[in-house]
Structure formats: structure tokens, C-alpha cells
Amino acid sequence: MKFGGSSVAGAERLGRVADRVLAARNLRPCVVVSAMGRTTDALFAAAHAARDGDVDTALATVAPVLGHAEATAGELLGGADARATAAIAAVRDELHVLLRGVAMLRELTPRTTDTIVAYGERLTTLLLAALLAQRGAAVAHVDARRFLRTDARFGHARPQREAIAALVAEHVAPQLDAGRIVVTEGYVGATAEGHTTTLGRGGSDWSASLLGAALRADEVQIWTDVEGVLTADPRLVPEARPIPVLSPAEAAELAAFGAKVLHPATMQPAVDAGVPITVRDTQRPEGAFTTIDPRGGGRRQGVAALAMRGPVTVLTMTSTRMLATSGYLAQLFAAFGALDICIDLVVTAEVSVACTVEPDAPLDRLVAALAGLARVDIARDRAIVAAVGEGLRDAPGVVERACRALSPTNPELLCFGGNDRNLSLVVPREHAAAALQRLHAEFFPAEPARRAARNPAHAGAVGRPLEAQS
Ligand code: ADP
Ligand code: ASP
Ligand code: MG
Numbered sequence: 400m401k402f403g404g405s406s407v408a409g410a411e412r413l414g415r416v417a418d419r420v421l422a423a424r425n426l427r428p429c430v431v432v433s434a435m436g437r438t439t440d441a442l443f444a445a446a447h448a449a450r451d452g453d454v455d456t457a458l459a460t461v462a463p464v465l466g467h468a469e470a471t472a473g474e475l476l477g478g479a480d481a482r483a484t485a486a487i488a489a490v491r492d493e494l495h496v497l498l499r500g501v502a503m504l505r506e507l508t509p510r511t512t513d514t515i516v517a518y519g520e521r522l523t524t525l526l527l528a529a530l531l532a533q534r535g536a537a538v539a540h541v542d543a544r545r546f547l548r549t550d551a552r553f554g555h556a557r558p559q560r561e562a563i564a565a566l567v568a569e570h571v572a573p574q575l576d577a578g579r580i581v582v583t584e585g586y587v588g589a590t591a592e593g594h595t596t597t598l599g600r601g602g603s604d605w606s607a608s609l610l611g612a613a614l615r616a617d618e619v620q621i622w623t624d625v626e627g628v629l630t631a632d633p634r635l636v637p638e639a640r641p642i643p644v645l646s647p648a649e650a651a652e653l654a655a656f657g658a659k660v661l662h663p664a665t666m667q668p669a670v671d672a673g674v675p676i677t678v679r680d681t682q683r684p685e686g687a688f689t690t691i692d693p694r695g696g697g698r699r700q701g702v703a704a705l706a707m708r709g710p711v712t713v714l715t716m717t718s719t720r721m722l723a724t725s726g727y728l729a730q731l732f733a734a735f736g737a738l739d740i741c742i743d744l745v746v747t748a749e750v751s752v753a754c755t756v757e758p759d760a761p762l763d764r765l766v767a768a769l770a771g772l773a774r775v776d777i778a779r780d781r782a783i784v785a786a787v788g789e790g791l792r793d794a795p796g797v798v799e800r801a802c803r804a805l806s807p808t809n810p811e812l813l814c815f816g817g818n819d820r821n822l823s824l825v826v827p828r829e830h831a832a833a834a835l836q837r838l839h840a841e842f843f844p845a846e847p848a849r850r851a852a853r854n855p856a857h858a859g860a861v862g863r864p865l866e867a868q869s
Contacts, residue, residue, distance in 0.1 A: 401585060429580075441460055443512070461494055472526055520603070601659065623660060629704070649703050650665075656708050700791075703787055707784050711743065711758060713777075717773060784838065791821065798815055
């Protein structure tokens, strides 16, 4: 059972998490938690202030985080839990030493950053473990660094699954076998030398899946603040609705194209182990939820959901040398590889290639490296709007309907057919939300009962040029 940042933000919510866990007691739950609310953001901000030599700001930035943890402990545990209070005080001391050290040196390495930000998850485990114990459960806090072995790519470390399987068997399974509820940190791991690492933002979902796979769990439950994976991000499309079943490939594709509800790497470990993933709402446990079925999809054909990601930068590389030569694309993309620039979407035409890259890619260096090979035109502030679903390539009329929904505006770039489950459209970023809403209205038309409640502003938006809506 993994509980995300909003699910554990504050005493009341942590209380509800404890209810969920205790209700599942007979299933021998292993619980993975994120940092509370915006704690991770605050820890990054404090580390950056310290790097800039501003120790006062750094300490002032972590103060509310620690204050909140103390207040939560007081409220939840009646202030009587001396161990939790002492543990929070120890976190405070350690963070202060680290931040002062960074400020003194004015140097912040990725390794130090990971050590600092990992305290967010630690605060949650210590509160939840204390709460479960107070409610009479047998609980074991197992530090994630004891079993979540990773490489040393600090900030986006890659898990080492064989080592994790052995370490989980050694440190986690015996606790569960002894009838204890295990509580551990998401997002956090360690190298073989014991240096703290993190899996990248949103990585707690991935932790849960790695742990679920290693334990051969019956199910990996991702508890969050929405009723499963919806047909679009509800913050952008309020009428988005829950999807009962997704294939792992659909879920991974959605996550890669911006659906923040799951970290894109979450699916693989669980699927490899044949473990289903469910996405559930902590506030509404009886409500709708999504099952990601490791045996795949194949139930329907067409658009399952929409996602949006941006900003991205579109590069158009033009050269007459491309005409009827072999090996040209290899030369072009070698320059991207040398600069560690990831290419996302690619489309080629007779003498040009267009692709999307992350907005922070080192484009000056790329343009210099491509001098003599191609002229590069750069279009910043674009976004990718993607429709995802098994069998999309063969679903009748999908491209036509998508383009009609955006009409009269054309997508700047259209990628289709690269696999069987993705249609990606690139639009100016300021038009992306409107484009998403119009695609949603096309592929998920409101049911009659919903139509009356539909936002009139949104209904009116359909059919006008995208430019006129933003
Ligand atoms: P947690 O802290 O529990 O990990 P996140 O904030 O990382 O939660 O992810 C949940 C959020 O993902 C939702 O509040 C929602 O706004 C966003 N989201 C984006 N796309 C989707 C989608 N297709 N379905 C559901 N939620 C989505
Ligand atoms: N706390 C981490 C983050 O904010 C990991 C997570 O929430 O999954 O990115
Ligand atoms: Mg998340």
C-alpha cells in the first residue's frame, strides 16, 4: 500500500491512512509512504538556499516542515510519544548540520541533495509507524536504504532489482512473516556503499512496485487523491472520469506523456512479477478505482485516456544532404547522444527532421555540433497532447476525429503509428489545455446526466479556434 504526498498531509489524513492500513491488516500489508504535502519541494528549496550561502533562508525553509511534523505528532499521538518527538528533533539536528555545511562550502552535490531531500519521507514513516503502534498494531519501520539498492546516479538513481529481491527477502519479508505491518519510505534508496539516493520526483510509486514485485505481493495499491486513473487530468478537464481497467502499456504510456498520477517506471517491476496495480482514492476507499492488469488489455479498441506534457521544444533540422543519402540520421542523432539530449517525438520529411526535446536541453551546444550538417530552427514553449489506448492504430477514424476536434487549427507536429497505442499532437503550450478539453469532449462525450452539469464555458469553447480560447 503506497500513500502519496496529499494522502499523508496532516494529522487527520494520516489518521485515515492508519484506518486503511488497519482495515487491511489480515492481508499483511507493507506500507510505503511519500513525504507530506510539499515537504520535498521545501527540502529542495532549503538545499538550494544553502548552496547560495543563505543559511538563514535555508533554516527558515525547513522550519515549517519540522514544525508541521511536530504539530502532527502532537495531534495524532497526544504529545505523549517521546520517541517520535525525539526522532523529529534528531531529524532537525541532522538537517541543520547538513544545511550549514552546504552553506559554508557553498557547494551542493547531487549526493548531498539526495541525503537532504530523503528526510521528507523519513518524517512520514516515523509518524505513521508511531500512530499504528499506538493503535495497537505490531509495526516494524524498515529503513528503505536497507533494501532499495540502486546505482549511484544521485537524483535519478536506477534500482538494482536482483539485489533488491535478496535484500527484501532478508529485511522485509521476515517482518511480515512475524505478523508485523512494515512501514517504509518511498522515493529513497541507497548504493551498495550505503550512500542515500533518490529515484527522481514522484518515485514513491516506483518504490512500491519494486517492493511489491520483490515480495510477490497479491497487489500493489497506489493510494492517492483521485479515484484511479481518469480519462484526463481532472485539474485540466473537470469532467474526466475513472477508467476501470488499463493495460500496463497504456498506463506507462500515459505516465510518460504527463499523467502524473503514476511514475512512468511503476508498471514494469509489478508486471514482470505478474502483480496487479490498483490506483485508489484515500478519501473515498469505496469509490471507483483503476486496475492495471499485468495480463494486458485487449478489451477495447480506441482512446482510453488523454495526457499532456509541456513545455517541450521543437527542433526542425533541415539539410539538402539528407536527400537520398544513407546514414544521415545516424550522424544527426549521434550529436544528440554525445550531448546526452533525449529525443522524444520524431517526424521526418524529404530534407528535414523535426523532433521534440526537453526545454532545458543544451541547444547552443547542439546547434554548434550540427553546424555543417543541418540548419536548426527552434520553437520553444510547445506541449504534447497525447491520446493513448490499446489498438489505437486500427481504431477507425481516430486521427480524423482528433484533428477535427482541434480544427481549424492544425497540430504543429503529429506522430502516429510508432506504436499501437499513441497519437501525439504538438501544439503551442498556451493552447494545450484548450486542445486537451476539446479532444476530451470528442472522445469522451458527456453522458446526458452529466451534460446538464457541464461547465458552460467549456461547452462553448468547442468549435472555436484554439487561439480564441486562450
Ligand atoms: P501522490 O502525491 O498521491 O503521488 P500525485 O499528485 O503525484 O499524487 O498524482 C495525483 C495527481 O495526478 C492527481 O491529483 C491529478 O491531478 C494528476 N493526474 C494527472 N493526470 C491524471 C489522470 N489521467 N488521472 C488521474 N490523475 C491525474
Ligand atoms: N516525495 C517525492 C516527491 O515529491 C516522491 C513522491 O512523492 O513520490 O517527488
Ligand atoms: Mg505521485
